[in-house]
Amino acid sequence: MQDSLKGHVDLLLLSVLGEEPTHGYGLVEALRTRSEGAFDLAEGTVYPALYRLERHGLVESSWVDGRTRRRRVYRLTRKGAAALRRERTAWDRYVNAMRAVLA
């Protein structure tokens, strides 16, 4: 499961950020909760993936002052939202095709 997850981390991160802007730990928690514990990443590896998405202009981030400390909050850009829609469509097509063959 973890190996096949590697190729889809970007889509998963974009999908979580598509719901609401959040910080790194919030992303990891959302992934874990939504997948009911199946997607249990080495949490630190989320950050390089976020930096990569930032480099591609799909995500932007800024420091936000919280009650106790500053934290880096990530949000989807317009380009990121478009990429998410595109990737979701491609994924749906892939899953439907797999299902049709495996059924």
Add this chain to the structure above:
Amino acid sequence: MTDDFLRGLASSLDAVGVRGSAARRVLLEARDHLEEAARDGEEDPARQFGDPQQVARLVAAELATGGTRRATFTSFGALALTGLGYVAVFALVPAAGGWTDLFGGRVAGAAPVLALGVALLPQIAFVAGTLALLRAFRMDRTPEAGAAELRLLRHQNWVALGAAGGTIAAVAAYALDAQGDLASWWVWATLGLCLALAPLLVVAGVRVARAGAPMAAPGAAAGDVFDDLDSIMRIAPLRRLGLPAHPWRFALLGAAAVGAVGFAGGWYAEGDPGSGLVRGGFEAVALVICFAALGRTLGLRRTKM
């Protein structure tokens, strides 16, 4: 516990060349992450975060790719401004008194060096800068580039910036050599422009050098210009030429094209085909020599593994 982990992460980041504000950001985010996880009652947050060396390597690989790519855009910006300055300076020569005889300057023996600097170096800067830009754009589609790919990109930038630096030095030398023959406003404007452009090239060079600090992913071979132009190389007539496997064929085709343009330009400018032949021949021979000297450095032909 958290502090111990962060100390380990800091030293891992330093070991792979992630320093300064980039390292501070990673460490601040990691601290926030670990404290939040501890507050949530997560068991052993540091272990959940992962091996600090692996995290540091992934961060470095990403920063190496992004940083080298951004440095290439800075470099190309500096080159573009230098190119505009170069064109403006020579476009104003007729208004400043007309072209002077390069071989009749004040310093005996300087003419061939000046001619090479003014005519050949800008072309090298243009080609190397364009190759770097092409590669940087292609990287936009790659997750992270390998060390060899990024090294080649930095080399292309170095050659471009070096040639541009040589160009403005030659232009400044030409302006000093032409004092008295050309209007003084042109001489001073040219020297001022050269002085203004030099720091831009230096800043771009520093950015390229800094981009090489984070350790890139091992990755595959550096590839060459044919990888960067993959979609164009798939066009049937070009594919049939087999250029990626025969880079010298590519060089000779380029020399023929450049020679033909030089011939036509020389004939038009000087009014006789003999001058066109000299100029075209010079351009073609220069291209072949540059290909032999810089082909591997610029990724025009593959580096032997």
